[in-house]
Amino acid sequence: MTEGFDAIGEPVARRVTSGLSKIGTVLRSRAWKGAGSAGVTPTQAQALESLRGRPTSLGALAARLGVSAATASNAVSTLVDKGLVVKESGANKRSVTLRLTEAGESMADRASEWPDFLSGAVETLDSREQVVMLRALVKLIRTLQQNGDIPPQRICVTCRSFRPRVHADPVNPHHCDYLDAAFGDRDLRLDCPEQVDAAPEQQDLAWRRFASA
Structure with missing residues (x-):
């Protein structure tokens, strides 16, 4: 029975990629609708989100959004004209x-x-599934970042304050030096304002400890 599925089915990685692509298509469509209803474009909305509580330079904003300096400049100019920036x-x-x-x-x-529509869908997963998904997303984002496919992200696993699996507690095995507190995979952050990149060798060591769990 299993051999039959193996013969006609695509590899799991390809099916996961297809699923992520479908979600990405919906996200792009909803981004235009959501941003449009707020009176801005998706790029302008991303700029607003990125600047919320975090004043920054134009170059840093462009890098954070993964767009050219010219695209970021155009978005910012419009936001300035609207009195938003x-x-x-x-x-x-x-x-x-x-x-x-x-x-x-x-x-x-x-x-x-x-x-919010996607948050509602994620909340249909039980708590363990949500944590597993978050950990998987961290791994995907880190890999894409390492490959240069996305701009650097302010994630825990590349931060100089991140010390993975240093506590015996299986629920909270990691430690954040910035907060001086233990935490678990459920607390991993994908956009931490306090994140500061660790040196490459520290990142590699932390990643091996984190990924080996």
Whole structure:
């Protein structure tokens, strides 16, 4: 019976990829609808989300969004014209820091609500399945980042404060030096504002310990 499925079926990795692609298609469609209802484009909505509580430079914003400097500049210019973003003097005369206005903070909240439909679907998984999925996403994101397919992400496993599997507690085996607290896979973050990249050799060592679980 199993041999029959093996003969006609695609490899599991290809089927998982196909499933992720289908979800990606829906996300792009919903992103346009969600951002449009808020009065911004998806790129502008992503810029607002990225700047929420985290003022940054145009170059850093472009890198975070994975777009060209020109695309980021166009998005920011529109947001400035709409009164959602302001440009402030940076550390030197040539640098500029981007910051959300009060209206921008409100718009960022509105624009970030569109993925709620997917959150509802994820919540149909039991707690263990959600943690397994989160851990798998961390591995995928880290691999894509290592391969240069996506811009650097502020994830736990590349952070200098991340110490995996240093505690005997199977629920909270990891340690965050920044918070000086133990935590488990359910607490892994995909966008941590306090994340600072560790040196490559530290990242490699931490990853081997994390991935070997």
